[in-house]
Amino acid sequence: MAERLTKSAARNVFFGGSAFFFAIFIGLTAHSHYYIATKSTDAETLTPAVARGKHVWEKNSCINCHTLLGEGAYFAPELSNVWVRWGGDKDPAQAREMLKSWMASQPSGVPGRRQMPQFHLTDQEVGDLADFLEWTSKIKTQHWPPNDAG
Secondary structure, three states: OOOOOOHHHHHHHHHHHHHHHHHHHHHHHHHHHHHHHHHHOOHHHOOHHHHHHHHHHHHOOHHHOOEEOOEEOOOOOEOOOHHHHOOOOOOHHHHHHHHHHHHHOOOOOOOOOOOOOOOOOOHHHHHHHHHHHHHHHOOOOOOOOOOOOO
16 A cells, blocks of 8 residues: 555545535435424424414514524523423413513513513414414424523
8 A cells, every 4th residue: 555645546535525425414404304394393283373473573583682492692591492481381371471471571670681672562462472482392302402491
């Protein structure tokens, strides 16, 4: 075996390695799309209220401060598990009331604390946002977020 790597051997290693890792990339991408489409998202439970709640989320740019499933800004808490944290899995009516009260009380005016703006949401919008957060909490996230506090 030669002690030096020739130019043609280096080229073959480069192109062979590139092709190998490109094939792995394509395979992992296909697997991710398959997992998301078949196992991760519960498409059967998507309702018009959930879609309207997503629209409320987007219209008010909640992602500019909060994260949802790890995506967004890290200024405010993760909200993918807020439904469970507020007890919505045990008492949905109480969790809805909690969300409604929380949204109505903003900004809280507590000194030294980050302030969430008042969005003046209607009861319908708060209900739709609750449906969206409830639906989001049921997505199989493979144990994300890593802690219950968000």
